[in-house]
Amino acid sequence: MLTWLDILRFATSGNPSPDQKVKKSDDEWREMLTEDQYYVTRKKGTERPFSSDMCQSFEPGKYACLCCKTPLFDSTQKFDSGTGWPSFTQPIKPNAVSYYKDHSHGMYRIEALCNACGAHLGHVFQDGPKPGGLRYCINAVSLEKIIPVAGEKQTVVFGGGCFWCTEAIFQKLKGVEKVVSGYSGGSIKNPTYHEVTSGLTGHAEVVEITYDPTIISFEDLLRIHITTHDPTTLNRQGADRGTQYRSVIFYRSEKEKSIIENVLDEVSPYFENPIVTEVAPFEYFYSAEDYHQNYFELNKNKNPYCSVVIEPKLKKFRELYQEKMV
Numbered sequence: 588m589l590t591w592l593d594i595l596r597f598a599t600s601g602n603p604s605p606d607q608k609v610k611k612s613d614d615e616w617r618e619m620l621t622e623d624q625y626y627v628t629r630k631k632g633t634e635r636p637f638s639s640d641m642c643q644s645f646e647p648g649k650y651a652c653l654c655c656k657t658p659l660f661d662s663t664q665k666f667d668s669g670t671g672w673p674s675f676t677q678p679i680k681p682n683a684v685s686y687y688k689d690h691s692h693g694m695y696r697i698e699a700l701c702n703a704c705g706a707h708l709g710h711v712f713q714d715g716p717k718p719g720g721l722r723y724c725i726n727a728v729s730l731e732k733i734i735p736v737a738g739e740k741q742t743v744v745f746g747g748g749c750f751w752c753t754e755a756i757f758q759k760l761k762g763v764e765k766v767v768s769g770y771s772g773g774s775i776k777n778p779t780y781h782e783v784t785s786g787l788t789g790h791a792e793v794v795e796i797t798y799d800p801t802i803i804s805f806e807d808l809l810r811i812h813i814t815t816h817d818p819t820t821l822n823r824q825g826a827d828r829g830t831q832y833r834s835v836i837f838y839r840s841e842k843e844k845s846i847i848e849n850v851l852d853e854v855s856p857y858f859e860n861p862i863v864t865e866v867a868p869f870e871y872f873y874s875a876e877d878y879h880q881n882y883f884e885l886n887k888n889k890n891p892y893c894s895v896v897i898e899p900k901l902k903k904f905r906e907l908y909q910e911k912m913v
């Protein structure tokens with residue numbers, strides 16, 4: 588996640604290399620763009636505020652550079668800033684956008700350009716929503732919306748106690764491409780299992796789920812997560828106790844955060860006790876050691892934990908979500 592300090596560093600010391608470079612002559616750009624598009628993207632113009640419906644559109648999808656079609660932003664990072672220009676809080680990748688100091692019009696601002704073709708997009712400010720705190724104020728005319736198609740993947744990170752259990756559940760869902768056991772939400776880089784089990788690093792045992800949102804929705808993954816572990820016991824799942832076993836959901840945008848809060852409200856009447864699941868901004872995911880991956884499948888006949896703890900959870904899961912399973 589980029590912060591204001593990263594943006595200042597890029598603008599001062601140089602931008603990261605783009606995945607691709609697109610070069611055209613001024614005449615070629617003028618040929619392929621309308622007058623408005625050319626004025627904004629190639630001559631650093633600004634469109635009138637509230638001149639596009641794109642400000643109020645939050646449908647899923649990506650936003651590409653109008654000039655070179657490189658993906659720049661994702662709808663999950665889009666928010667309503669009220670400024671009259673489409674606003675995002677992060678680019679789609681750290682190297683998608685490039686940053687330059689802009690002293691025009693008697694102001695000091697940071698200009699945002701497409702890092703592939705140099706198209707002027709708009710400016711970046713430090714008054715955006717948490718956790719990153721950035722506001723990319725972008726001309727709608729510089730962007731082209733790409734509607735999602737089957738096969739475009741999203742990821743989400745959940746903790747629900749021992750990751751051997753959570754992994755075994757999510758591996759069995761239609762639309763889930765990959766489940767990786769790991770650690771998230773702690774204070775040190777690349778923690779080991781030994782360090783995490785000490786409870787001192789602050790990490791939770793989690794799974795990173797890669798899924799196809801056209802087959803299974805973010806909401807359904809949340810419902811399945813909440814109803815297949817106990818979200819009402821603080822820092823504990825059954826006999827497993829410690830902050831590393833806490834119930835947690837990590838969000839990557841304000842939009843995901845509000846979806847999570849809505850789903851928690853929706854399911855809370857079904858629980859006898861209050862839900863204590865932590866909802867936290869995603870920062871880092873570290874894969875666990877190889878021997879933790881695919882644990883239930885590889886150890887179900889060897890480790891009694893699998894038959895005593897994991898198998899009953901899977902039974903409950905099969906009963907609840909038969910129609911969503913592979």
Ligand code: FE
Nearest residue numbers: 652655701704
């Ligand atoms: Fe571009």
